[in-house]
Amino acid sequence: MTTPVRMLVVWCPDWPAVAAALAAGVPAHLPAAVFAANRVVACSAVARTAGVRRGMRRREAQSRCPELTVFATDEGRDARLFEPVAAAVEELVVGVEVVRPGLVAVPADGAAGYFGGEQALAELLLDQVSTRAGVECQIGIADGLFAATLAAHRSAIVDRGAAKEFLAPLGVHELDQPDADRAELVDLLRRLGLRTLGAFAALTERDVVSRFGHPGLLAHRLANGRVERPPHRRRPPPELSVPEEFDPPLDRVDAAAFMARTLAERFHAGLAAHGLACTRLGIYATTEHGQELSRVWRCAEPLTPQGIADRVRWQFEGWLRADERDRPTAGVVRLRLEPEETVEGRSLQLGLWRGGSPGMSGEQDEKAGRALVRVQGLLGPDSVFTAVLDGGRGPAERVRLVPWGDQRATTSPPDATWPGRLPEPSPATVLATPTPAKVRDASGEEVALTPRRRLTAPPAEVVLPGGGGPRPVLDWAGPWRVEPRWGGTGGCTRIQVLLAGEPELALLLTRTDEESPKWTVEGVYD
Structure with a gap:
């Protein structure tokens, strides 16, 4: 069994909120919170006192704390402002490792012996970070990085060899640290009644592997106060x-x-x-x-x-x-x-199909990625984009272009509702410039909208640009009404039509709210 290294962790609580306030010059006594996708990801201690919590929606957070200062997430800002903290620790202790902005770890044994013990080293580092970097921090010392991190959350020094006993009463949610996504595993453990790290650690490794797989085994080692995995003994070439x-x-x-x-x-x-x-x-x-x-x-x-x-x-x-x-x-x-x-x-190895469907090669994906990076090297970082489906009512609004290599994250809340949004499936092709079309009923009259925004008659034929005559409507669905935004425009009505011909053609047609309304082709279905 590999013995965990004695680690010292310096933790700056609520670092994203602290860094955002420092960058904006907001005093520490004012409440502040950092939001992503309209939800709180970090907040200051003053904001928590007012009732703000992680995961809370922005409207609820501001209703509980009207004077709350709101910031957006910025990983570059967090890392930039944390560098002085890491540098301050490095002035006293060698072997500094940044785990993430807000958390730095160092081996404890050598420095503790030099400065007269672990307690003396912790007090010295507290003063050093406060004086040199101007921020408050907490320090924890224990066997292994995981136990030392949780000890830092509690400003504790855990006796050598007592990491398992220290971890046992803690909640199993502690496994889901920001640098290791174990949310699904933690949720499963809770549903199985394993609510503490001690209860999880009491299981045998054979049972853990058979039920939770390799990720569960790594988490089980942490719950037992052991190293997650032994380092690779062969020196890298x-x-x-x-x-x-x-x-x-x-x-x-x-x-x-x-x-x-x-x-x-x-x-x-x-x-x-x-x-x-x-x-x-x-x-x-x-x-x-x-x-x-x-x-x-x-x-x-x-x-x-x-x-x-x-x-x-x-x-x-x-x-x-x-x-x-x-x-x-x-x-x-x-x-x-x-x-x-x-x-x-x-x-990092993937399964038989390397994470894709049969016939899709992961090696081909990697080659394509390297090719796109080379294109960026020739033409610049804004020369290659990928599409991300995000929030919006119309198909074009839902597509957001992200430069290759940037984080493909959505910006709208996952539970947001979009009145008037089309049901699945979405059109395969969305036209950048909608083309005009004519929609007629069985008598040859144009299909319009009633004052209640309903169709005046079922569509019977559609005339598309480019000639070819009218194409009969085999089937249709809708209408879907999109009301204009408050104080603005953007209202429209959409229908889906399936047109006869060779081949059959499925279209998304839109009629906008204008002085001279007309039908246009907004999208095409495969």
Whole structure:
């Protein structure tokens, strides 16, 4: 059994809210909260006192705390403002590893022996972070990173060898840390009646593997106060390091973010070729004046190319946008990514069909991704986009274009309602410029709308642009009414029609609320 390393964790509570307030100059005594998709993801202690909670909708949070200062999520901001905290810890203790913005870990044994014990080291670091970085923090010490993190949440020092006893009474929800998504596993454990880490730890490994699989086994080891997985004992070959030189020097965060995508792909591909994946990423840079910069990022799960790129971008945010006294004196001319710790590549291996449907090759997906990165290298970061389905009433409103490599996240709340939205399926093709059409009833008259916004008659034929004569309507559905937005325009009525011919044609037709209303073709179904 691998003995967990004695770890010290420095935790800054509510860091996204603290960082947002610092960046905006909002005093600490005012309530603040950070929102994503219209829900609270972090809030200050003052806001919690007023009743604001994580996951709460924005309207409810502001009703409970009308003076609440609202911020949007910004991972770059969080990383940039956390760099002084990591630097303050590094002035006293070597081996600093940033787990995520707001949480930094260091080995405790060497520093504790030098400074006269773990209690003395914790008190010294509390003063150091408060003085040098100007923020409040909590410190925890325990065997292993997981136990030390939970100890930091409680400002506790856990005796050596007592991690399992410390974890036993804690809720099983503690397994779902921000850097390790275990929400589904935690929900399943709760439904099975396993509500504490001790109850989960009491199960045998054989039962855990048979019921919860490999992810459950890793979580079970944590609940027992053990290391999640032993490190890969074979030293990574030197060629797995990825160096890059820049001329002119790299001195802008946007340029660094673009560079990080290409570099991350190369780094990840090199590891994958050796059957490895990275769990601790070393980022080492040299400036034009010879200044050496370095930082190690630790991750609970093996890093993907996107995860590697994010951490490189966050680190450059911290270096290049730091205060004047801490900022590098020149741009970066050399950068090296180093796999400080690796695990077997099976941690990232997919199933028989590599995560896709039969006939879809994961290798082809990876090649396509690398090709798109090369296109961006030639034409710029805004030259390649992918579509994300998001909130909206009309088909065109629901499609949002995201630059390749950026996070494909929705911006609308998942439970939002969109009155007038079309039922599934959506049209396969949405026209950028709707084309005019004529919709007639059985007597040859144009189909219009009644004052109650109903069709004056069932559609019998449709005339499309380009000639060819009218096409009979085999079937139709609707109408779906979209009311105009408050104080604005945008009202319309939509119907679906299936037209006879070779081949049959299914269309989405729209009639807008205008002084001279007309029918247009908005979309085409496969």
